[in-house]
Amino acid sequence: MTGQKSGRADSGPGTQPALSHRLAERGIDKLLLLLLPALLFALVLFVYPFIYGLGLSFQPKTGGLFGAYIKFFTDPSVRGLESIWVTLQLAVPAALINVLASVPIAYKMRGKFRGKRALTTVLVIPITLGTVLTAEGLLNFFGQRGWLNRFLGVLGFEPLQLVQNYWGVLWSLIISGFPFAFLLILSYLSGIDPSLEAAARTLGADWKQRFRRITLPLLAPGLAITFCLTFVLAFSVFPSAILVGDPSGSTRVIAYVAYNAWGQQFDYPLASAAAIVMGAVELIVIILVLIWRSRMYKGSTGGKG
């Protein structure tokens, strides 16, 4: 009896470890305090403004709760729906071109060869150009009196209209996005163990089979991430759409619409609504890509286990 009692006393607050110990077992201890500053910044500078913007987008001066959204989608002076379409038409091809062009180049550059470092550096240099220099360069080089049209003129071709329209912006997106895509793909490709391919080669697979059956499935997650990142870069196209595009017409991108409402018309609810729509459309595309990735990845490596 007494033994049991003492035992119960032990199993009371005695054996039950202190709260801090129990929390520590689940991974919560004082060390987590180190997260606090970063969390604080994220909450104050990202989460709170975002919620604030969301709230603002539902408080337009006219039109009720969804007035700003209705204005965004239907007002002919805003042309919101068209701007979503324009942005997607720029961002999806740009991201696809960047990723698809990076794969074969990175595939060739996996191994060691002379001048690899120099070539990598040259391919990465466009990162340093910046939108404005790229825009100036495109205007100078591809313009009516630029070197390219001059050269085409020598060959007897008509001058091409390559800037101040869709193509100028697409060019600028490729120049600024390709280095990122290439670096990431090269990095993912270098992460694939070459002995897997060597094994397939021993079993008699030609390069097409090796690529389709081994490299591509292993690369799929990397491809998806790279596509997402270059898509985000291209989707947020803003300065180049103004500088080398035609912001009132064919390259009226959604970022321009949002900025226009914010900085020119001071219509903060409309600007917030445009920003929220922009984020939503982008997230939808990314989620679609990630769903595709999860399917593709499962399907192709099913035989691994």
Place this chain on the structure above:
Amino acid sequence: MSLTLKRNPKAAPAPAKRPLAASPGTFLIWGGMAIFLILLLGVVSSVVVNSFAREWFDTWLPSGYTASWYAEAWKEYDLGQVIGTTVTVSVAVVGISVLVGAPASYVLARRNFPGKSILMLVFLLPIMMPPITYGIPLATLLTYYHLAPGLTGVILANLVPSIPFVILTMTPFIEQINPSIESAARMCGANMLRLFTKILAPLLIPGILAAAVLVLVRTVGMFELTFLTSDSTSDTLVVALFTAMTGAGIRAQQSVDAMAVVYMLMMMVMLIVALRFVNPTQLVSQIREDTD
């Protein structure tokens, strides 16, 4: 003791270099790349040539050359102040984001706790979102609190993507440090502060430098957030360039080009420094390069 913990990948013998094979596919790939590089060279050199051009109308090359556009750009756009702002903003952003991000990335690399995935999502979203999307509400709010337009607003806005970026860059570096080193230090009686200053910080210097230089490059090149939160006294170089190119008034295109060249050179120096600390092919996966 620590010698057994650290493996030196460079100790492996270097393999023979692969020759460049020339099949039709290879030819096409290198050909495509060559065309891209030629066009790129054309784009860049047309700006450089124009920045030195006395006059350049309907001819292959300008009629004469001068370096005076650089002096003019410096005076006309107050480049001294603009570069000063750029340096102030980037140093502040790099410093704060490393100070705040490094401890967080340590916890995220070492611990599992409830709600970690939500926390990761909060840290990832600013990187995955277009800057305009969160920049517009943020700029509205900062204006409301009288922090923007101005230097404070620019720094605060640029911190939003920079802190998560530091966390993402540094986590793999921390994961590479063997936790038993920390345990050993703790056994010897080191407290958290000493652990950080005497053990982790020295081992993490490559990671900190990598994160710092990458954030620096990003901040100097970040257009949208600075554009939304700056005024004429707190413009960084990218924004000054943009306003010079779109702004009212007739200005010589050559001085804008001269400014763009200054910007490019600045970025190039930083990128070359960055490439010394970060091997670009090992950004996402740390694998020995000299296999094959």
